[in-house]
Amino acid sequence: MVAKIRHEAFGRSQAPALLKELTETIGPRLTNSPGYERSTAWARDKLSGWGLANVHDEVYDPAFGRGWEFRSARVEMVSPRTLPIHALPKAWTPGTDGPVEGEVVRATFKTVEDLEKHKGKLHGKIVLLDEARAYKPAERPDFRRYSEEELGELQTFPVPQDRGEDAQARRLAEYRKREELNRALNAFLVEEGAVATLSISSWDNGILRVAGGGARKAGEPAGVTGLVVSAEHYNQLVRAVERKQDVRLRIDVDGGFTSDADLPASNVFAELPGKGGKASELVVIGAHLDSWHTGTGASDNGAGVVVMMEAMRILKAIGARPDRTIRIALWGGEEQGLNGSAGYVSKHLAAYPEPTDPEQRALPRAFQRGTGPLQRKRGYERFSTYFNFDNGTGRIRGIYAQENHAAVPVFKAWLEPFKDLGADIVTTRNTGSTDHMSFDRVGLPGFQFVQDPADYFSHVHHTHLDTYDHVVPEDLKQAAAIIASFAWHAATRAERMPRKPFTERDVE
Amino acid sequence: MVAKIRHEAFGRSQAPALLKELTETIGPRLTNSPGYERSTAWARDKLSGWGLANVHDEVYDPAFGRGWEFRSARVEMVSPRTLPIHALPKAWTPGTDGPVEGEVVRATFKTVEDLEKHKGKLHGKIVLLDEARAYKPAERPDFRRYSEEELGELQTFPVPQDRGEDAQARRLAEYRKREELNRALNAFLVEEGAVATLSISSWDNGILRVAGGGARKAGEPAGVTGLVVSAEHYNQLVRAVERKQDVRLRIDVDGGFTSDADLPASNVFAELPGKGGKASELVVIGAHLDSWHTGTGASDNGAGVVVMMEAMRILKAIGARPDRTIRIALWGGEEQGLNGSAGYVSKHLAAYPEPTDPEQRALPRAFQRGTGPLQRKRGYERFSTYFNFDNGTGRIRGIYAQENHAAVPVFKAWLEPFKDLGADIVTTRNTGSTDHMSFDRVGLPGFQFVQDPADYFSHVHHTHLDTYDHVVPEDLKQAAAIIASFAWHAATRAERMPRKPFTERDVE
Structure with a gap:
C-alpha cells in the first residue's frame, strides 16, 4: 500500500494544482466571508468529484459572526x-x-x-x-x-515547569x-x-x-x-x-x-467508508480551510487543505478499502480559536456541560469552569485518531507524539518507509495552536506533524505574502504521501490508536 | 587630529539626525523632482550654517530632463x-x-x-x-x-580576463x-x-x-x-x-x-578652504544626493550624503585648517549614469572633446569615440583625490585602492587608528557603479570604501524599503570619522595623492 501511495502521490499529484485553484481562483477565506463560502463549495465539488462519500457541510456555530471582506x-x-x-x-x-x-x-x-x-x-x-x-x-x-x-x-x-496555581485565573483576568x-x-x-x-x-x-x-x-x-x-x-x-x-x-x-446578522459557520466533511465491523470507527485527517484576508492563505493553511484533500484522493485513486472509515475534515474558524474543530468535537465526541451562568457562557470554552464532568458522546469510543497539517509549506520531518508514549513505536514503524524523504523523527513533545488540540483536550489522540520551518515565521504567517509562490510543490507531495499512509495504517491496524493518560479539568 | 575627529564624531554626531531630516522631512529625491530641489536647499542651509565656505549649486546639465513626482x-x-x-x-x-x-x-x-x-x-x-x-x-x-x-x-x-576586441562595439549595439x-x-x-x-x-x-x-x-x-x-x-x-x-x-x-520642458540639473558644493600655497589644490569628498522615488533614499544614498556632510562638520567643528582645500560634492543624476560627477569632472578637470557628429553627440559619454585626446583643464594638476561613499549603511571595513598601488601604503597608514572600529583592509581591487568612477576614468585618484553588505542587496537597493529605519546610526558615525580623517590626511600630506598608470581611450 505504501508503494502504491507513493506512486500515486509523486506520479500524479494534484496538490499543486489544487492549491493554485484554492488560493488564486477562490482567494482568501476569512471565516463567513464570501470567499469562505466559495471555498466550501469548491472543496465539496472536488471531494464529490473524486467519488468520496458523505460529502457535506455541517454547522458548528449557528451564530459565529458577521460576514466581512x-x-x-x-x-x-x-x-x-x-x-x-x-x-x-x-x-x-x-x-x-x-x-x-x-x-x-x-x-x-x-x-x-x-x-x-x-x-x-x-x-x-x-x-x-x-x-x-x-x-x-x-x-x-x-x-x-x-x-x-x-x-x-x-x-x-523538557520536564514541564510547575505552573503557578493561579496561572489560569491570571490568564482569565x-x-x-x-x-x-x-x-x-x-x-x-x-x-x-x-x-x-x-x-x-x-x-x-x-x-x-x-x-x-x-x-x-x-x-x-x-x-x-x-x-x-x-x-x-x-x-x-x-x-x-x-x-x-x-x-x-x-x-x-x-x-x-457583508451581513448585518451573525451567520452560521460550517466545516466540510467527506469520507472513504470503512468496510466490515469497524466501519463505524473513525480516523479523521484535517486542516483548516479558513484563512486571514490579506494574502491568499496559501501556507496558512491552503497547504494543509490540499495535502489532506490529496491524501483522500490518493487513497480513493489506488482503491484503498480501509476497515475504519477515513474522514477528511476541513475546519472553519481556526484562526479565531480552533472553533470549527472544537465545535465538531463537542457535538460528536465529548464536551463539558454548557454553563448555565450567563457570565460563564460568554467566556471562551477554555475558560469555562465548574460545569461538571466531561460528557462522552457515542463517537468517543469509536474514535481512533486525528491527524492535522497546519505549519505552512515545510515538508514533514516527523511527528509530535503529544506525550502519547504508546503511540511512539507505532509512528516509528509507519515512518520507516519515509526515511528517504527526510521524515523519520517521533518526538514525545507537545505542539499546540492548531486543531489537533481540540481532540487532545478531551483525551483523544490528535497529532500534528513536525514540519520544516521554511519561511512560515519569517514571511508568510498571517501576512500579505501568504501566497501560492511561497509554497514548495514537492513539500506538498511528500506530506500527502505520508498522511495518506498514516491514515491507511490507522484505519487498518487491529486496535484503535492507543490513548494517553488524561486528566479532566477541575470540576470545582 | 584623529583623536579630535573621533571625539567629535562619536560624542556629538549629527549624522543620524541629519539623515532623519533628509529622508523624512525632505523625502525622496529623484533628480529634478520637487523633492530634489528641496534637498539641495536643505543641504546648502546646513553647510552654510556650519560656517563652510563657497556653498553653492552648480549646473552640470542645462537640460537634464523633466521634473517628475x-x-x-x-x-x-x-x-x-x-x-x-x-x-x-x-x-x-x-x-x-x-x-x-x-x-x-x-x-x-x-x-x-x-x-x-x-x-x-x-x-x-x-x-x-x-x-x-x-x-x-x-x-x-x-x-x-x-x-x-x-x-x-x-x-x-583576480588577474583580469581579456575582453573580446569587439566588447565595446557589442555593448554599444x-x-x-x-x-x-x-x-x-x-x-x-x-x-x-x-x-x-x-x-x-x-x-x-x-x-x-x-x-x-x-x-x-x-x-x-x-x-x-x-x-x-x-x-x-x-x-x-x-x-x-x-x-x-x-x-x-x-x-x-x-x-x-512637473514640468513640460527639460530643467537644468545641479550639484551642491561647499568647502573648508586650504591655507597657504596649496590652497588651490583640491581634496573632494562626495556622495550622490539624488535617489529613486519609492523609498526615501536612506541607504541609497542618504547615508553617503550625511556621512560626507558630517565629515565636513567635524573638520569645521574641531577647527581643522588644512593645507589643501577640502570640498564636499553632493551629486545629482547619479542614478541615471553618474551624471552629476561626470559633468563636474568634464567641466573642471578633464574631458574628451565633444563630438561634432550628431549621432555621436546623442550617445552617452562612455560610448563616444574618435573625438581626440583627453583635454586636461587647469584643475587637473591641482586635483589630489576624491573619496566616495555609496554602498548603503554598511560600516567601513577598508578601501578599494582601485589598482593604485602607490596609494596602498598611504591608505594602510591612514587606517591604522581605525582598526579598533573594524576598518583595516586595503584591497587593490576596483569597484564601480558610483561617482568615484567619473574621476577614475580620466586618470585621477577616485576611491570608494569597502562597506559591510548589511541589507543593501537583500532589501533596500532601489526599493520602497529604502527608509530611515534600515540604516544603522553607529555605522554612519564610524564612516564619518574615517572619512574626515582621510580628507584631513589627504589635504595635509606633502604630496598630492599618487596617480596610477592611465591609458587614454582610443582616439581612432
Missing part, C-alpha cells in the same frame, strides 16, 4: 509631504465611505482609564495606536529546513481586561468621531501582518476603520507627529461587513 | 475576484487622470518586430510585460557583515537596440491606446524595486502609465491570464511630470 485600501500622506503608505485593513473593522482625511495623532490605550485622557481630543483624527519600533534585521536565512542537530534537540522532552478594553475603545472611538486607527505591523521589511480587529459579532461595537501599516511607514508617521509636524492622511478602504 | 498609487483587481495589488509607478511615466480600468493581457516585446504582432490588440488593455517568475528563497541572513574570510578574499586581485526598442514601444503603446504596463519587481517578498521608465527628456515618448508590481501579486495576474480568466484591473496613479 475587503476589496482594496489606499492610504496616502497629504501633509507635510506626500508619501504613499502601505496598509491593509483589519478584519471586521468598517471600511470608509470613500476617501476620508484626518490629522494624525498618537494615543496609547493600555487600560480603560486611558480613554478618559483622550476624551474630546479625537474628533476627525487618525489615531496611531502603537509606538515606533526599531528595525531588527533577521539573523537567519528567511527560508530554513531543520538541521540534524535541531531535529535531535526536538526529540528531547488578562483576557477579561483585554476584552473589556477592546469593547470600550471601539465604542469610545465611534463616540468621539475618530476617523481611523493605525497599528504597526508586527514584522519588519514591509510585510503586513494583519488579523482581526473591530468585532465580528452583531451588536458588538466594531469601532472605526482600523488598518495595519508597514513598520517602515508607521515609524515615519510617529516621528513626524513627534516633530510636531501637521501630519494628515487620506484613507480609502473599500470593504466591510 | 508621484503622490500615491492604487491598483486593484476587479475581475475575476477582488485583490488589492501592491504596485508603485516607474519614474518618468505618466500618471492616470483618476481611476482607469482595463483588461489584463500578456505581451512580450524583445525586438522592434514584436510590436507588429500586437498591433490592434492593445486598445484599452493593461499589459503584463514580464513572465511569471518562481519564488527563490534567500539562503543567507538578510543583514550581513563581512566575515574575516570574506575580507581576506577581497584582498586578492545592445545599448542602441534597447534604446530603440524602448522608444518604439513607448510610442506604440500610446498609439494603440493601451492603459498601462505592469512589470514584475526584480526581488521577491513583496519588495518593490522600482527605477525609471517612460522618458525623462521632453519630446521623447514617455509611453503610458507604467508600474512595478510585487512578484507575489504579479505572478497571480500572469496565471489568471493563462487560465483565460477575464482579468480586469482598476488603476489610479496620482503623479507625473
Whole structure:
C-alpha cells in the first residue's frame, strides 16, 4: 500500500494544482466571508468529484459572526509631504465611505482609564495606536529546513515547569481586561468621531501582518476603520507627529461587513467508508480551510487543505478499502480559536456541560469552569485518531507524539518507509495552536506533524505574502504521501490508536 | 587630529539626525523632482550654517530632463475576484487622470518586430510585460557583515580576463537596440491606446524595486502609465491570464511630470578652504544626493550624503585648517549614469572633446569615440583625490585602492587608528557603479570604501524599503570619522595623492 501511495502521490499529484485553484481562483477565506463560502463549495465539488462519500457541510456555530471582506485600501500622506503608505485593513473593522482625511495623532490605550485622557481630543483624527519600533534585521536565512542537530534537540522532552496555581485565573483576568478594553475603545472611538486607527505591523521589511480587529459579532461595537501599516511607514508617521509636524492622511478602504446578522459557520466533511465491523470507527485527517484576508492563505493553511484533500484522493485513486472509515475534515474558524474543530468535537465526541451562568457562557470554552464532568458522546469510543497539517509549506520531518508514549513505536514503524524523504523523527513533545488540540483536550489522540520551518515565521504567517509562490510543490507531495499512509495504517491496524493518560479539568 | 575627529564624531554626531531630516522631512529625491530641489536647499542651509565656505549649486546639465513626482498609487483587481495589488509607478511615466480600468493581457516585446504582432490588440488593455517568475528563497541572513574570510578574499586581485576586441562595439549595439526598442514601444503603446504596463519587481517578498521608465527628456515618448508590481501579486495576474480568466484591473496613479520642458540639473558644493600655497589644490569628498522615488533614499544614498556632510562638520567643528582645500560634492543624476560627477569632472578637470557628429553627440559619454585626446583643464594638476561613499549603511571595513598601488601604503597608514572600529583592509581591487568612477576614468585618484553588505542587496537597493529605519546610526558615525580623517590626511600630506598608470581611450 505504501508503494502504491507513493506512486500515486509523486506520479500524479494534484496538490499543486489544487492549491493554485484554492488560493488564486477562490482567494482568501476569512471565516463567513464570501470567499469562505466559495471555498466550501469548491472543496465539496472536488471531494464529490473524486467519488468520496458523505460529502457535506455541517454547522458548528449557528451564530459565529458577521460576514466581512475587503476589496482594496489606499492610504496616502497629504501633509507635510506626500508619501504613499502601505496598509491593509483589519478584519471586521468598517471600511470608509470613500476617501476620508484626518490629522494624525498618537494615543496609547493600555487600560480603560486611558480613554478618559483622550476624551474630546479625537474628533476627525487618525489615531496611531502603537509606538515606533526599531528595525531588527533577521539573523537567519528567511527560508530554513531543520538541521540534524535541531531535529535531535526536538526529540528531547523538557520536564514541564510547575505552573503557578493561579496561572489560569491570571490568564482569565488578562483576557477579561483585554476584552473589556477592546469593547470600550471601539465604542469610545465611534463616540468621539475618530476617523481611523493605525497599528504597526508586527514584522519588519514591509510585510503586513494583519488579523482581526473591530468585532465580528452583531451588536458588538466594531469601532472605526482600523488598518495595519508597514513598520517602515508607521515609524515615519510617529516621528513626524513627534516633530510636531501637521501630519494628515487620506484613507480609502473599500470593504466591510457583508451581513448585518451573525451567520452560521460550517466545516466540510467527506469520507472513504470503512468496510466490515469497524466501519463505524473513525480516523479523521484535517486542516483548516479558513484563512486571514490579506494574502491568499496559501501556507496558512491552503497547504494543509490540499495535502489532506490529496491524501483522500490518493487513497480513493489506488482503491484503498480501509476497515475504519477515513474522514477528511476541513475546519472553519481556526484562526479565531480552533472553533470549527472544537465545535465538531463537542457535538460528536465529548464536551463539558454548557454553563448555565450567563457570565460563564460568554467566556471562551477554555475558560469555562465548574460545569461538571466531561460528557462522552457515542463517537468517543469509536474514535481512533486525528491527524492535522497546519505549519505552512515545510515538508514533514516527523511527528509530535503529544506525550502519547504508546503511540511512539507505532509512528516509528509507519515512518520507516519515509526515511528517504527526510521524515523519520517521533518526538514525545507537545505542539499546540492548531486543531489537533481540540481532540487532545478531551483525551483523544490528535497529532500534528513536525514540519520544516521554511519561511512560515519569517514571511508568510498571517501576512500579505501568504501566497501560492511561497509554497514548495514537492513539500506538498511528500506530506500527502505520508498522511495518506498514516491514515491507511490507522484505519487498518487491529486496535484503535492507543490513548494517553488524561486528566479532566477541575470540576470545582 | 584623529583623536579630535573621533571625539567629535562619536560624542556629538549629527549624522543620524541629519539623515532623519533628509529622508523624512525632505523625502525622496529623484533628480529634478520637487523633492530634489528641496534637498539641495536643505543641504546648502546646513553647510552654510556650519560656517563652510563657497556653498553653492552648480549646473552640470542645462537640460537634464523633466521634473517628475508621484503622490500615491492604487491598483486593484476587479475581475475575476477582488485583490488589492501592491504596485508603485516607474519614474518618468505618466500618471492616470483618476481611476482607469482595463483588461489584463500578456505581451512580450524583445525586438522592434514584436510590436507588429500586437498591433490592434492593445486598445484599452493593461499589459503584463514580464513572465511569471518562481519564488527563490534567500539562503543567507538578510543583514550581513563581512566575515574575516570574506575580507581576506577581497584582498586578492583576480588577474583580469581579456575582453573580446569587439566588447565595446557589442555593448554599444545592445545599448542602441534597447534604446530603440524602448522608444518604439513607448510610442506604440500610446498609439494603440493601451492603459498601462505592469512589470514584475526584480526581488521577491513583496519588495518593490522600482527605477525609471517612460522618458525623462521632453519630446521623447514617455509611453503610458507604467508600474512595478510585487512578484507575489504579479505572478497571480500572469496565471489568471493563462487560465483565460477575464482579468480586469482598476488603476489610479496620482503623479507625473512637473514640468513640460527639460530643467537644468545641479550639484551642491561647499568647502573648508586650504591655507597657504596649496590652497588651490583640491581634496573632494562626495556622495550622490539624488535617489529613486519609492523609498526615501536612506541607504541609497542618504547615508553617503550625511556621512560626507558630517565629515565636513567635524573638520569645521574641531577647527581643522588644512593645507589643501577640502570640498564636499553632493551629486545629482547619479542614478541615471553618474551624471552629476561626470559633468563636474568634464567641466573642471578633464574631458574628451565633444563630438561634432550628431549621432555621436546623442550617445552617452562612455560610448563616444574618435573625438581626440583627453583635454586636461587647469584643475587637473591641482586635483589630489576624491573619496566616495555609496554602498548603503554598511560600516567601513577598508578601501578599494582601485589598482593604485602607490596609494596602498598611504591608505594602510591612514587606517591604522581605525582598526579598533573594524576598518583595516586595503584591497587593490576596483569597484564601480558610483561617482568615484567619473574621476577614475580620466586618470585621477577616485576611491570608494569597502562597506559591510548589511541589507543593501537583500532589501533596500532601489526599493520602497529604502527608509530611515534600515540604516544603522553607529555605522554612519564610524564612516564619518574615517572619512574626515582621510580628507584631513589627504589635504595635509606633502604630496598630492599618487596617480596610477592611465591609458587614454582610443582616439581612432
